[in-house]
Amino acid sequence: MKQNIVEKIWQQHVVQHESGFPDVLRIDFALLHEVTSAQAFAMIEEQGLSIQNPKQFLATIDHSIPTRQNRHEIYDQTAKQQIELLRNNCQKHGITLCDLDSQHQGIVHVVGPELGITQPGMTLVCGDSHTATHGAFGTLAFGIGTSTLAHVFAAGAILMKRPKVMRVHFTGQLPANCYAKDMIMYLIAQIGIGGATGHVIEYTGEAIQVLSMEQRMTLCNMSIECGAIAGLIAPDQTTFDYIKNRPYAPKGAQWQTATDFWKSLHSDVACDYDQTVELDISLLQPQVSWGTNPEQTIGINQVIPTGKINFNESLDYVKLTTAQPLAGLPVDWAFVGSCTNGRIEDLRVVAQILDGHQIAEHVTMYIVPGSEQVMQQAQAEGLDQIFTTAGAEFRMPGCSMCLGMNDDKVPAGSRCISSTNRNFIGRQGTGSITHLASPATVAYSALAGFITSEYQNTYTQKEAS
């Protein structure tokens, strides 16, 4: 029988299938962070259960930590306790923790692939909705809640209904000023934030095949923003090249066996999907969100549309009106970072744009590497120098301004152009206004002081004078 890649991976992991019951699904790896794990440890302890296979877990600290240099001093007492508890729990249960002084601390979805944990055909979970990031490797990866994490702890498996599968096929070539971020934001705008609920998305098309692993991660990362359980891309040579020689990657003769198996993980020709969406991206413009959810997104040269009833509430919150363009809208903050766009390639794009220029005087720009490794690489390439010379702040790794649960927050009423994934009300801090965009658009906008996806005369002139 012809199968799509999701069906193949699913079938390989079903331990028990009985009609009327959800499937018992084997979980190969789980990533942990400080915010959603504490109660899961407590749950198994309360029931006198132990962790079945501690090696199958890796923890990092990312959400609630400060990103200033002296980040060891955590002023928020509850955040501090949360981190202490994760340390204790990991020690007690024999789970590897990438702590603040580790070479591998960072955002959970940046660290996993970096270590070579994320491999094709696996099931990987994390108490975090952006776990779909790992789908870039042909991994079936999805976010779970704390109770489900407790199930993985105790049983190494979870109960889940077989998801539907949606194929998203991109046609045409990606224009030079656009990135994977623009592709995924465009998809979300087209199908809506609930458009893929109940589905796992497989992304296909030539435009996908030419993307680097980092771009693929950006794309898969935001699958949840159209409601998808997960999003994935069939593995290919690009995938294998990325994984090779990483710490958790198979070595020696195992490498050949692994890649042979991984090559079998693709959808059969003429297989079925529950739904197919086709998107032509040959005329894509850089995308920017205007409202309070990622679906509310337009091309940089478009104006805010009229539409659904809830548009008005969103517009009130972001202090904008229908028919208004986003290009030219002044911004106070610019943020580059997060599990969506905090990897080395993102920082290189930003550095190239900022190099030799100054960010606008009224703009505060934070550039936050996704991990310790990304930070060190950026330093080795001298990107940090470019950032600080341009007037931006290059900070320590963490989720930072992506979610406003650490010290980094956009002040109330301020407008931020951000490389993150959510523009929900108050996401970057109470009263903050977020415009999602690619790192390139964030960088251009930081220079200009207003939303733009290209260099502007205003500041090049200012430089000359």
Place this chain on the structure above:
Amino acid sequence: MNKQITTIQGLCAPMMMDDIDTDIIIPAQHLTQTSKSGYGQHAFARLKQADPDFVLNQNKYQKAKVLITGDNFGCGSSREHAVWAIQELGFQAIIAPSFADIFSNNARKNGLVLIEQPVTLCQQWAQQAKDHEFQITIDLVTAKIQAGNEAYLFDINPFFQHCLTHGHSELDYLLSQQVAITRHQQAAINQQLFIDFTGAPQ
């Protein structure tokens, strides 16, 4: 064992907005706690602050047990805190045209009952809940909602129905499969699973 739930009877509160996300249900800055309680007081904080007439600010809904809401409820983050917060407000069930996947999974494990009904019916019930005291009875054994003289059927997965009405937990079921799971794991190693665990950072 979980708490056994066979019927939910109570007042409905209307919150007819689409796409209510987890950041609205419980903002991230309240997630630094390490327990399962203490979130109710912060639930829907932003909506409560922004609008004095917001449904949860009104006295008449303080004892409501059923929340009637719009499409795609619970989208966004995987935080189970969203479920704990809603339960702490006293809600035992939510009725909406659709729910986000992770939120549904989380709700189920905590015995918060989610019921899908067509959007027109949700709107009609929300209106009734606005106009007067609107009580319903949800019978989980027969999968039926009694609203006034009318009865409405709803879909529920038989396994989850069994868990709820008998107080069985999903974890108990999983643990009963432990032998098969372990066998499956062993078979996967070097066939489908190639992680070199010796590569773990020290």
